[in-house]
């Protein structure tokens with residue numbers, strides 16, 4: 001019984017001997033690791049659910065051989081790809097099989113992040129201290145003094161030092177099992193087979209992330225006979241990369257993902273949609289402000305609540321069956337300093353949601369008034385906080401200027417937070433954008449989880465209305 | 478006395494021996510030696526077995542790196558008479574024939590419109606399209622998308638995983654998309670640059686996935702204000718190799734939702750990544766968003782590597798080692814790109830009699846729309862042509878408007894005229910030789926063309 005394909009159809013279309021032989025060089029450690037992996041999959045009875053992720057490196061073609069689900073990943077990204085598979089199907093047994101360049105050099109960030117995440121995947125790391133596929137260049141695990149194509153005089157300090165992955169992974173909190181094994185003797189091979197099986201078993205049981213580093217032979221680039229390369233690994237690699245279990249804190253199964261939920265009710269609730277029809281109070285669109293599309297600018301400093309007020313106007317418009325948009329000041333300006341919002345209320349469709357020349361300006365402070373007052377259209381409205389700016393004269397006589405002490409009124413109500421609601425009240429009274437009920441419905445909607453605050457907001461709104469009416473009446477006199 | 482079961486002895490089909498000798502040194506009984514001659518079929522010197530003294534210890538089998546090299550011969554098995562390919566016993570299971578598990582529609586109740594930001598609308602669109610696997614790395618101005626996903630996905634049995642980088646993000650998507658499930662990310666220009674290797678792999682391996690790129694100012698870090706400077710990246714620079722992706726350009730929060738849903742439909746239809754590209758302004762823009770009447774419960778396509786019995790035989794890979802294979806594959810990809818051209822979409826505004834045709838996408842299209850209205854008020858017959866797909870470019874739709882168009886004005890938020898270049902290329906490939914004069918209104922660096930600038934420009938070219 002075998003988890004290997006009967007015929008390696010993907011190996012040069014299975015032609016000739018290739019249908020039964022691997023692409024690995026004679027004596028390559030990959031073949032042994034493959035065999036132990038295949039045995040483990042067979043013994044654990046998980047062939048159907050296994051997804052093997054092959055890397056870039058000599059084992060790039062692992063999918064030629066394993067009769068399991070197969071994915072071939074970009075260089076270094078096998079662990080990230082493996083996590084994608086595991087999240088998609090937590091019942092799958094996902095094995096990331098990688099070499100030293102892939103796992104310990106280009107993919108180091110993905111390797112460490114996946115390990116630290118701790119989700120149950122199995123990572124088999126083949127460390128042969130050299131780049132095989134590209135032709136014998138230096139690996140991150142190449143030994144000091146070892147000659148390679150890119151360290152022709154032997155690796156020295158300027159090339160950095162060999163990275164000890166098993167130890168590095170073991171000191172992370174995510175992984176539960178980390179072992180380094182080798183292939184150079186019957187005893188080591190047995191341990192290697194056992195470790196690989198254990199690392200997969202841990203995943204099968206949902207107990208966590210497991211990592212097995214395999215010291216392997218690359219006779220081709222060591223330029224040694226296979227038996228000599230076994231000896232080389234034993235004598236040269238093992239002292240730098242000591243064998244054994246580096247971490248074993250395997251505990252209870254913990255990994256479980258919820259079933260994806262496609263229940264319509266759950267969705268509607270999650271996104272806060274509502275089937276309740278909103279009441280409409282507007283008899284007509286406020287054509288006296290603009291025949292089709294009323295543009296507003298709300299401007300103040302950070303805590304003035306200009307954005308909330310803007311949102312309430314847009315929401316009110318949409319509740320009434322009009323179109324509404326809101327764009328917050330965007331970019332660095334939004335961090336402290338002025339905060340402004342462009343709002344549109346359109347009969348049918350907002351064409352341009354920006355308000356470079358607003359019909360209405362609602363200014364919470366003097367700088368905003370100075371900056372945007374000059375942009376207001378002829379025949380438009382300027383509402384400003386008269387607690388801060390006094391006796392504002394319009395730039396154009398056709399503009400109606402209304403000063404209401406937003407801040408003072410809010411302070412009088414004992415809560416500065418409602419300053420923007422006072423302003424909305426003033427806006428209502430001065431412009432007749434919507435009836436009061438429209439504003440209040442939007443405010444109540446926004447406060448649906450804080451119903452206690454509704455009376456205060458209503459008081460604030462009414463106070464704003466009253467103050468604006470008084471201002472306008474006084475002006476007429 | 479317990480019966481001692483005779484342990485199996487090794488056997489070898491000489492052709493499958495690579496002559497590495499790893500088995501030779503482990504046999505203490507001296508049963509294994511190199512042959513005297515080269516095997517003419519393989520060109521290597523294989524080993525030969527002399528099993529007289531063999532104890533069946535199996536050490537040689539464990540030492541052989543070849544799957545079909547040394548193996549145990551069960552008692553009574555006669556290997557010489559069998560077909561070498563059948564020598565290795567029964568398979569655990571027959572390779573399965575992959576099956577298609579179809580997606581389903583789930584009816585939604587009628588609800589009132591939501592009043593939400595573009596980024597939120599796109600996230601909700603993804604959820605409606607059945608996406609329950611979202612990966613991402615926070616980057617302004619796209620972060621609201623990831624934030625809403627982090628909040629909503631757990632409530633809907635979904636996964637939001639904050640990746641270690643955009644590189645990891647796209648590869649998580651490669652895994653989940655390869656498993657056949659809808660997956661997406663929110664990103665912004667520099668983050669999208671980082672994802673391009675993965676996008677190329679996804680195209681090569683035919684893995685679906687949706688990328689929402691909320692474009693910001695570049696190059697380099699640039700700034701976090703809106704730009705449309707990734708158009709050339711989307712249309713001509715999606716990583717290495719022969720790559721293209723359908724690229725949708727919404728211009729309202731409603732479209733952020735609708736086009737994200739469409740993106741999922743298309744990414745599965747074509748088994749290829751799809752991009753939704755908006756400017757940073759649109760991501761932040763709040764507007765009216767109506768939900769559709771149904772949501773998608775995804776299935777599992779037949780090609781997926783899901784990690785179950787039904788899909789075990791599948792492979793996700795972009796490797797075509799033999800040159801002729803890669804040529805065949807790329808020819809197939811070109812055919813696929815060609816077939817995507819039917820997805821070209823556009824919208825027009827007041828073009829029935831327009832002589833000045835504005836062309837714009839995303840938020841600049843809103844400014845242009847406003848400008849069209851203003852220009853009409855000034856008696857100028859202006860109209861707007863808004864590509865909804867920038868790739869494929871809706872060239873047929875544009876061509877139809879050209880006969881009465883006296884001038885084309887491309888309004889865009891980048892310095893080099895990336896949208897204009899798409900337009901020119903598309904018209905040129907479509908064999909349109911005579912173009913009306915093309916002028917442009919461009920702002921960039923984080924500034925968008927304003928309605929007034931568009932109006933002024935058109936007035937000036939009309940001599941008013």
Ligand code: SF4
Pocket residue numbers: 023024025026027028029030058128131132133217218219220221
């Ligand atoms: S180059 Fe080295 S690692 Fe690669 S297949 Fe050959 S022996 Fe194995």
Ligand code: SF4
Pocket residue numbers: 486487503504505506507508509530531532533534535536537538
């Ligand atoms: S099974 Fe043991 S004794 Fe027999 S050939 Fe193999 S190593 Fe030698």
Ligand code: SF4
Pocket residue numbers: 027489493494495496497498499500501523524540541542543546547
């Ligand atoms: S280990 Fe296998 S491939 Fe190597 S010489 Fe022995 S039988 Fe041949």
